[in-house]
Amino acid sequence: MIRVLVADDQAMVRAGLRLILEGQADIEVVGEAADGEEAQVAVRRDHPNVVLMDIRMPRLDGIAATRKLIEHDPTLRVLVVTTFDADQYVFEALRAGASGFILKDSSPEQLVAAVRLVAAGDALVAPARTRRLIEAQVRPQPSVDTALIGTLTDREREVLVLMARGLDNGEIAAQLFVSEATIRTHVGHVLSKLDARSRVQAVVVAYESGFVRPGSPA
Numbered sequence: 609m610i611r612v613l614v615a616d617d618q619a620m621v622r623a624g625l626r627l628i629l630e631g632q633a634d635i636e637v638v639g640e641a642a643d644g645e646e647a648q649v650a651v652r653r654d655h656p657n658v659v660l661m662d663i664r665m666p667r668l669d670g671i672a673a674t675r676k677l678i679e680h681d682p683t684l685r686v687l688v689v690t691t692f693d694a695d696q697y698v699f700e701a702l703r704a705g706a707s708g709f710i711l712k713d714s715s716p717e718q719l720v721a722a723v724r725l726v727a728a729g730d731a732l733v734a735p736a737r738t739r740r741l742i743e744a745q746v747r748p749q750p751s752v753d754t755a756l757i758g759t760l761t762d763r764e765r766e767v768l769v770l771m772a773r774g775l776d777n778g779e780i781a782a783q784l785f786v787s788e789a790t791i792r793t794h795v796g797h798v799l800s801k802l803d804a805r806s807r808v809q810a811v812v813v814a815y816e817s818g819f820v821r822p823g824s825p826a
Contacts, residue, residue: 610634610727613656615641615673616689617665621712625660625689628716635723644668651677651684658685658727661706663697671700678705678805685726687733699745703812705805708733730792732808735774743822746815754817759801767794772811772820
C-alpha cells in the first residue's frame with residue numbers, strides 16, 4: 609500500500625487530490641497539510657511513503673519543506689504538484705531532493721501513475737518534460753564537486769547517462785544486457801556516491817557538474 613500525504617494551501621485542491629487517489633486500491637491518503645510547517649508535523653505523525661507537495665505555501669514553502677523532509681528521511685518520496693509558471697521553483701525543489709513533478713491540470717490517470725512511479729523509484733516522472741525543465745534551468749555549479757563523478761565506475765557512469773536520458777530501470781537493463789536487479793544496485797551506488805536523495809537529483813548533479821550537457825544526446 610502506498611501511503612500519501614497531500615500538502616497544499618488550498619482546501620479544494622487537497623480534497624480533489626484525495627478524491628482521485630482514494631479511488632485506487634493500492635493508495636491510501638493518510639493525511640493533509642496546509643503549509644510546509646504542517647507537512648513536517650504530518651509526515652512524522654502519519655508516516656507516508658509519498659508527499660504531494662505544492663510549491664507556493666505560507667509559513668514554509670514547498671522547496672524548504674522538501675529539503676527538510678528529505679534531510680530527516682532520505683527514503684521519503686516527494687512529488688511536486690505545480691503549474692507551468694513555476695519552472696524555477698520546481699527545479700529548486702528537484703535540486704532539494706524531490707523525486708519528480710506533475711502539473712495541476714494533469715489527468716487523474718496521470719496523477720495516479722506519477723504517484724506509483726515515485727513510490728517505486730525506478731523511473732523519472734514524465735522523463736522528456738523533466739529533462740527539458742532541467743536543461744532550461746540548470747547552470748554549472750562551482751559548488752558541485754566534480755570529483756564525485758570520478759568516484760563512479762565506468763558502468764555506473766553509463767547508468768547515470770541513461771538515467772539522464774530518462775530511461776527506467778527495465779530499459780537500462782535491456783540496453784546494457786544485464787538484469788533489472790543489477791541496474792537497481794548500480795542506481796543505488798550512483799545515488800550514494802553522488803550524495804543524491806532521488807533519481808532526479810542525481811540527474812541534476814550530472815548536469816551541474818558538466819558530466820551531461822544540455823542539448824547533448826545524454
